[in-house]
Amino acid sequence: MKKQEFALSVVKYVILSIILLFLLFPLYWVLITSFKTNMEAYRSVPTFIPDAPTIESYIKLFTENNEFFVYYKNNFIVSGATALVTTVLAILAGYGLSRFHFKWNGWVMALLLSSQMFPVVSRMISLYDLMNKMHLINTHVGLIFALTAAMLPFTVMLMASFFDGVPRAVEEAAYVDGATRMQVLWRIVTPLVKPGMLAAAIYAFLMTWDDYLHAVTLIQDDSLRTMSAGVAMRYLGELSYDWSLINTISIVGTLPMLILFFFFQKYMVKGLVAGAVKG
Amino acid sequence: MQTAAAKKEPRLKLNKKRGDQLFSAALVLPTLLITTVFILVPVIDSVIKSFLDFRVRNIISGEPGQWNNFENYTRLFQGGKLLPAIGVTLAFVVGVVLAQFVLGMALALILNSNVKCARFIRSIMMMPWVVPTIISALIWMWIFQPQYGLLKYFVSVITGGAVNDFAILNNPDTALLGVAIAALWKQIPLTTLLLLSGLQNVPEDMLEAATIDGASRTKKFFAIVIPYMKSVISIVVSMAIIENFKQFPLIWTMTGGGPNGSTTTLAILSYREAFVSNNLGSGAAVTTIWMLLMIVVIFVYNRIFRKEDMD
Numbered sequence: 377m378k379k380q381e382f383a384l385s386v387v388k389y390v391i392l393s394i395i396l397l398f399l400l401f402p403l404y405w406v407l408i409t410s411f412k413t414n415m416e417a418y419r420s421v422p423t424f425i426p427d428a429p430t431i432e433s434y435i436k437l438f439t440e441n442n443e444f445f446v447y448y449k450n451n452f453i454v455s456g457a458t459a460l461v462t463t464v465l466a467i468l469a470g471y472g473l474s475r476f477h478f479k480w481n482g483w484v485m486a487l488l489l490s491s492q493m494f495p496v497v498s499r500m501i502s503l504y505d506l507m508n509k510m511h512l513i514n515t516h517v518g519l520i521f522a523l524t525a526a527m528l529p530f531t532v533m534l535m536a537s538f539f540d541g542v543p544r545a546v547e548e549a550a551y552v553d554g555a556t557r558m559q560v561l562w563r564i565v566t567p568l569v570k571p572g573m574l575a576a577a578i579y580a581f582l583m584t585w586d587d588y589l590h591a592v593t594l595i596q597d598d599s600l601r602t603m604s605a606g607v608a609m610r611y612l613g614e615l616s617y618d619w620s621l622i623n624t625i626s627i628v629g630t631l632p633m634l635i636l637f638f639f640f641q642k643y644m645v646k647g648l649v650a651g652a653v654k655g
Numbered sequence: 656m657q658t659a660a661a662k663k664e665p666r667l668k669l670n671k672k673r674g675d676q677l678f679s680a681a682l683v684l685p686t687l688l689i690t691t692v693f694i695l696v697p698v699i700d701s702v703i704k705s706f707l708d709f710r711v712r713n714i715i716s717g718e719p720g721q722w723n724n725f726e727n728y729t730r731l732f733q734g735g736k737l738l739p740a741i742g743v744t745l746a747f748v749v750g751v752v753l754a755q756f757v758l759g760m761a762l763a764l765i766l767n768s769n770v771k772c773a774r775f776i777r778s779i780m781m782m783p784w785v786v787p788t789i790i791s792a793l794i795w796m797w798i799f800q801p802q803y804g805l806l807k808y809f810v811s812v813i814t815g816g817a818v819n820d821f822a823i824l825n826n827p828d829t830a831l832l833g834v835a836i837a838a839l840w841k842q843i844p845l846t847t848l849l850l851l852s853g854l855q856n857v858p859e860d861m862l863e864a865a866t867i868d869g870a871s872r873t874k875k876f877f878a879i880v881i882p883y884m885k886s887v888i889s890i891v892v893s894m895a896i897i898e899n900f901k902q903f904p905l906i907w908t909m910t911g912g913g914p915n916g917s918t919t920t921l922a923i924l925s926y927r928e929a930f931v932s933n934n935l936g937s938g939a940a941v942t943t944i945w946m947l948l949m950i951v952v953i954f955v956y957n958r959i960f961r962k963e964d965m966d
Contacts, residue, residue, distance in 0.1 A: 392762070405805060487691075488686075493949060493950075495946065497925045498698055500697075501929050502696075528686050588903075622793055638778070645852075
């Protein structure tokens, strides 16, 4: 019996190591490549610890290829605005769906859930036309609207499930004291679901940071492009890739998300589970 | 904040139920409006456009599209691109979802059994999930790079120098596998996280009782753990199906649908038709077929799941 236990635990750790290696090694590989010169990166026998670590490609990114930072800044603007608008709307709708049960709730839920399913390309085909008519093509405002729409289904579900956890007694006491419905929502209930708000905002920020398809179809002006679209358009030529530069971009492009995630991890994990399981 | 003032008035006059109704409608309205304008209307409009001759020049000149007697559809079926794309899409979805579930479940089970540093591992294993899709494509393209890539080096070491030019993305037989590896890498963390949260709902005392009764591990897994996790599993798998059905930027960046159409999924085909060939009507026809296929798959999936529930 003891022997069997031991063997099982060995198997367990072996599988764990293999999966973790698969998940984490690529990140390590990119990180160390970003500190190599192209000469070293292209060696036929790769080095697993840089022979001569250098921050050359970071300097190059800052000095020669600084269009990247225009995209980077745009990404912050678009993701930040989308996260903000999404969170406010998700608080309102989430509260509405969680607190009041009317016959239209089912329809609203169905609309939100099904809109998560539709492929983005299908939307883009007519959004391009629609945005053109509304004079929103090639603007950050148009992009933010389109992205907010994409973020709402999940974040509304997430907020609704957080509001479900707030006891009604809290509100009734406030109503007795003469508070209006809006006051109850903003002053009494919303502060109780701060973890949910954070989770919704970070989710929207993360997912928008990742967007490629919306930006690539709705924005044509290079100075308005966001990160994924900009990087794909400018640095990914058909033949010659400057791999040290690409790896450096990968690190710089991922870093804010990693920091954000590790900082707010507790809320994120709870929020992801709440949003997914409710939906 | 304006609504706060506007709401005060009716609250005095209307009864409670009517007021609640108006208030809740006002709360849901902005979300409903944005979702309708930017998702629902475009989707319906693209289905309509799939029956029209509609190209980029129609947008520029503002001319409405012309009804073209199902030509978008007949041309797609005759062009011989549609059926292979459906095949590639289904292969990609089935392969990635299955592998993702098995690996995610394995990792979740291991992290749920008292391994050392489980909390720390749970937190660092999420890293690939926050890496933007385009960047995960770049990361794997660098590993798969035909001349300087790490994979090529490993393959040549393992085969003793016999295979010296392994380029997974350049070979029509292996390109889809290459993309699938990158997709798995990004998606396993979230699957694991959600399954782990499901595992924590399995009642401890029931497992203990089964152990005392002498149930084997496999028996406990299938008789207790799986039934308790049914709803989480169903959500995780349907999320994965949808996600991979829609997968676009990863494939587009890594292979662009090639080589030789071997990674051209419906997403790639529709984007190509609409925004590379500038034939929006034809692209819309692809997305319409794609949506129908997705609805069928989700429907079948739900059927299977519900049937199992009754057994």
